[in-house]
Amino acid sequence: MRQWIAGAVGAACMVVTGMAAAQELLVEKKVFELPSFTTQSGRTLKNVKVGWESYGTLNADKSNAVLICHFFSGNSHAAGKYAAADAAPGYWDAIIGPGKAIDTNTYFVLSSDTLVNLNTGDPKTTTTGPASINPDTGKPYALDFPVVTVRDFIEVQKALVESLGIRKLALVAGPSMGSLQTYEWAATYPEMVAKAMPVIGVAEADAMLIAWLDVWAAPILVDPNWNNGDYYGRTPPNAGLAKALTAVTLQANHAEWANGTFGRRPAKEGEEPGKALANRFQVQSILDSAGEARAKVSDANHFLYLIKANQLFAAGGTSLKDGLAKIKAPVLLITQPKDLVFTADAVARTAEGLKQAGGNLTQVFIQGTRGHLDGVISMKQAEGAIREFLEK
Amino acid sequence: MRQWIAGAVGAACMVVTGMAAAQELLVEKKVFELPSFTTQSGRTLKNVKVGWESYGTLNADKSNAVLICHFFSGNSHAAGKYAAADAAPGYWDAIIGPGKAIDTNTYFVLSSDTLVNLNTGDPKTTTTGPASINPDTGKPYALDFPVVTVRDFIEVQKALVESLGIRKLALVAGPSMGSLQTYEWAATYPEMVAKAMPVIGVAEADAMLIAWLDVWAAPILVDPNWNNGDYYGRTPPNAGLAKALTAVTLQANHAEWANGTFGRRPAKEGEEPGKALANRFQVQSILDSAGEARAKVSDANHFLYLIKANQLFAAGGTSLKDGLAKIKAPVLLITQPKDLVFTADAVARTAEGLKQAGGNLTQVFIQGTRGHLDGVISMKQAEGAIREFLEK
Numbered sequence: 001m002r003q004w005i006a007g008a009v010g011a012a013c014m015v016v017t018g019m020a021a022a023q024e025l026l027v028e029k030k031v032f033e034l035p036s037f038t039t040q041s042g043r044t045l046k047n048v049k050v051g052w053e054s055y056g057t058l059n060a061d062k063s064n065a066v067l068i069c070h071f072f073s074g075n076s077h078a079a080g081k082y083a084a085a086d087a088a089p090g091y092w093d094a095i096i097g098p099g100k101a102i103d104t105n106t107y108f109v110l111s112s113d114t115l116v117n118l119n120t121g122d123p124k125t126t127t128t129g130p131a132s133i134n135p136d137t138g139k140p141y142a143l144d145f146p147v148v149t150v151r152d153f154i155e156v157q158k159a160l161v162e163s164l165g166i167r168k169l170a171l172v173a174g175p176s177m178g179s180l181q182t183y184e185w186a187a188t189y190p191e192m193v194a195k196a197m198p199v200i201g202v203a204e205a206d207a208m209l210i211a212w213l214d215v216w217a218a219p220i221l222v223d224p225n226w227n228n229g230d231y232y233g234r235t236p237p238n239a240g241l242a243k244a245l246t247a248v249t250l251q252a253n254h255a256e257w258a259n260g261t262f263g264r265r266p267a268k269e270g271e272e273p274g275k276a277l278a279n280r281f282q283v284q285s286i287l288d289s290a291g292e293a294r295a296k297v298s299d300a301n302h303f304l305y306l307i308k309a310n311q312l313f314a315a316g317g318t319s320l321k322d323g324l325a326k327i328k329a330p331v332l333l334i335t336q337p338k339d340l341v342f343t344a345d346a347v348a349r350t351a352e353g354l355k356q357a358g359g360n361l362t363q364v365f366i367q368g369t370r371g372h373l374d375g376v377i378s379m380k381q382a383e384g385a386i387r388e389f390l391e392k
Numbered sequence: 393m394r395q396w397i398a399g400a401v402g403a404a405c406m407v408v409t410g411m412a413a414a415q416e417l418l419v420e421k422k423v424f425e426l427p428s429f430t431t432q433s434g435r436t437l438k439n440v441k442v443g444w445e446s447y448g449t450l451n452a453d454k455s456n457a458v459l460i461c462h463f464f465s466g467n468s469h470a471a472g473k474y475a476a477a478d479a480a481p482g483y484w485d486a487i488i489g490p491g492k493a494i495d496t497n498t499y500f501v502l503s504s505d506t507l508v509n510l511n512t513g514d515p516k517t518t519t520t521g522p523a524s525i526n527p528d529t530g531k532p533y534a535l536d537f538p539v540v541t542v543r544d545f546i547e548v549q550k551a552l553v554e555s556l557g558i559r560k561l562a563l564v565a566g567p568s569m570g571s572l573q574t575y576e577w578a579a580t581y582p583e584m585v586a587k588a589m590p591v592i593g594v595a596e597a598d599a600m601l602i603a604w605l606d607v608w609a610a611p612i613l614v615d616p617n618w619n620n621g622d623y624y625g626r627t628p629p630n631a632g633l634a635k636a637l638t639a640v641t642l643q644a645n646h647a648e649w650a651n652g653t654f655g656r657r658p659a660k661e662g663e664e665p666g667k668a669l670a671n672r673f674q675v676q677s678i679l680d681s682a683g684e685a686r687a688k689v690s691d692a693n694h695f696l697y698l699i700k701a702n703q704l705f706a707a708g709g710t711s712l713k714d715g716l717a718k719i720k721a722p723v724l725l726i727t728q729p730k731d732l733v734f735t736a737d738a739v740a741r742t743a744e745g746l747k748q749a750g751g752n753l754t755q756v757f758i759q760g761t762r763g764h765l766d767g768v769i770s771m772k773q774a775e776g777a778i779r780e781f782l783e784k
Binding site: 040041143147149204205206207208210211212214215218219221222223224239240243246247250254255256258259261262263264273274275276277281282283284287288304305308311312314343345346 | 432597600602654667674675704
């Protein structure tokens with residue numbers, strides 16, 4: 001997916017103002033460590049580490065902090081570049097930076113890698129999960145790692161935020177799985193969240209989403225190299241992981257993109273798909289290549305634990321209705337009606353529930369040909385709404 | 393999927409009239425054999441066999457024949473029962489039978505198993521595909537079987553129809569992959585098709601559908617028992633095939649069904665999904681069980697060849713526009729707006745193309761909570777439209 005994002009975010013960068021471009025964000029990755037962390041499932045883990053980064057400056061009364069939560073296959077690189085020569089900035093750079101909708105001249109924006117983050121092979125990601133060494137055994141946890149939840153993700157973020165002396169967040173926001181974390185924050189710690197901006201997501205995983213997530217995970221479970229999660233030091237199940245990431249990439253997109261970009265062109269000139277079982281259409285080879293590239297820097301067990309966390313998600317820990325009733329923050333809900341992961345119907349249930357619970361809801365719909373992914377790459381459309389929401 | 397179909401079709405059966413019930417169809421499976429068949433890809437196969445069945449009586453001038461084409465995971469059992477004690481009749485029994493919309497007191501209705509039919513383990517299915525013995529080698533073809541297309545499927549049907557002395561079909565109809573065959577018939581042999589009734593389908597596989605079909609196939613390709621298609625006489629890749637069939641079952645359904653039927657109930661009382669990685673929600677276990685049950689009577693290579701045939705599909709063999717321009721028959725197009733396989737947008741492109749080509753099109757939309765599957769199990773809704781279309 002990264003290559004699609006890179007292209008589209010790159011294009012978005014061209015339209016920033018000259019002044020903003022002159023103030024281009026240069027960011028560094030930091031690591032936050034908790035000597036001890038107890039999961040919601042009751043297991044205590046030692047030396048939990050997550051990567052994080054920040055943009056802008058925390059003010060004296062520590063009232064200007066914004067927390068950005070990342071999507072399923074993302075990490076904490078929400079904005080800026082590590083070096084001017086980087087091919088692309090962080091995924092929401094179109095709305096985070098000096099003079100941008102979430103203005104780093106005003107706000108101190110921070111973002112952290114979640115537990116069980118997918119990108120274990122990326123040197124700019126730090127996470128704790130099945131691929132991490134268990135200090136008690138000296139070996140990777142593998143499936144001995146406890147089940148973790150979106151609530152666990154935000155508990156680690158809360159510890160990070162509190163370590164900086166921040167008592168209240170001016171805004172919590174994020175796309176996709178980042179929106180799940182946003183809802184969880186607003187429902188679980190309403191006194192700590194001044195405003196919430198969930199993007200392309202809902203406040204509870206429904207049965208259909210639970211089932212789709214299983215479709216994503218299926219190729220890993222069938223891959224013989226997965227070996228019930230015990231593959232560290234051996235050949236990892238990258239064939240299965242690549243197919244899993246291909247499914248993610250497809251569902252995060254939309255037919256308008258697939259049909260408009262690829263049509264029925266063969267993958268290779270002269271190798272007509274009808275001539276041999278192995279001959280493919282371009283859409284097949286491009287998606288498979290994207291999945292294979294992603295698999296090389298990802299971990300299959302982390303993928304499965306992320307799937308589980310998303311399947312278990314219900315904001316506030318009980319039910320959609322109860323969770324939404326706990327939210328006190330004004331909510332700016334930004335979604336894409338063509339989203340195939342968090343569908344318009346599912347989003348409407350969350351929005352309706354929030355209204356029925358008396359919540360302060362503003363809804364914005366973004367457009368595009370990418371479906372779900374427009375919530376990552378087409379956010380510039382919402383900049384006016386975001387500015388207005390933050391100024392209120 | 394069969395169990396969902398069985399339940400729903402069973403329910404539909406209850407509402408047939410007493411008279412129709414008294415005339416319940418009893419059918420027998422027959423086998424049609426071609427000593428030699430040359431595929432579109434240019435390979436000549438010996439002893440091609442397919443199963444078929446028929447309902448009603450062919451009239452003297454052989455002008456009352458209706459051909460029903462089956463869906464991806466189906467076979468030629470479109471209506472009636474083999475024995476009164478059968479748990480369920482054929483899949484379109486709600487609209488095919490004495491006094492029903494496609495009235496077997498008037499029409500001679502026939503249906504045949506396609507090449508590379510999925511249900512190789514079902515004694516009531518006869519097909520020729522990778523699992524068949526190659527008469528030249530005495531061994532299963534496996535991946536030496538040639539690529540076959542929807543055009544090949546209808547060429548076998550045409551040979552069957554002509555063997556009965558039928559020169560023109562009063563109607564060609566079918567759901568899902570059956571609608572692809574219907575479009576192919578109408579575009580390729582317009583002089584042989586008086587009327588066409590494609591249900592829940594389109595006249596060309598677009599890039600998005602091609603990509604989704606790859607998601608379905610992925611778990612088979614990763615299963616070590618698939619062994620590049622060489623598994624006959626050994627353990628078959630049923631783990632991968634089961635996951636593939638689970639994906640088919642899910643996408644052939646809809647969120648309203650999944651959420652309404654399962655909600656967030658655990659698969660087993662007392663085994664909360666959050667307590668262990670292996671604990672599941674009911675929707676997960678039911679879908680997996682359905683996939684596993686289907687895998688036991690299905691063949692993984694046949695699944696892959698069916699995927700390929702669907703990906704290659706363009707009615708008439710060239711492009712959507714050209715294919716639709718070849719169709720002369722009036723078309724009754726029946727679809728479900730919530731269909732996740734052949735989406736409303738894709739259906740609209742086919743319908744628009746047909747209108748632009750000057751085609752005679754009547755569109756009917758059916759409703760329900762099952763999405764795609766409503767085109768199999770909820771067809772009674774369309775009986776008035778079908779009667780009217782046939783009487784015109």
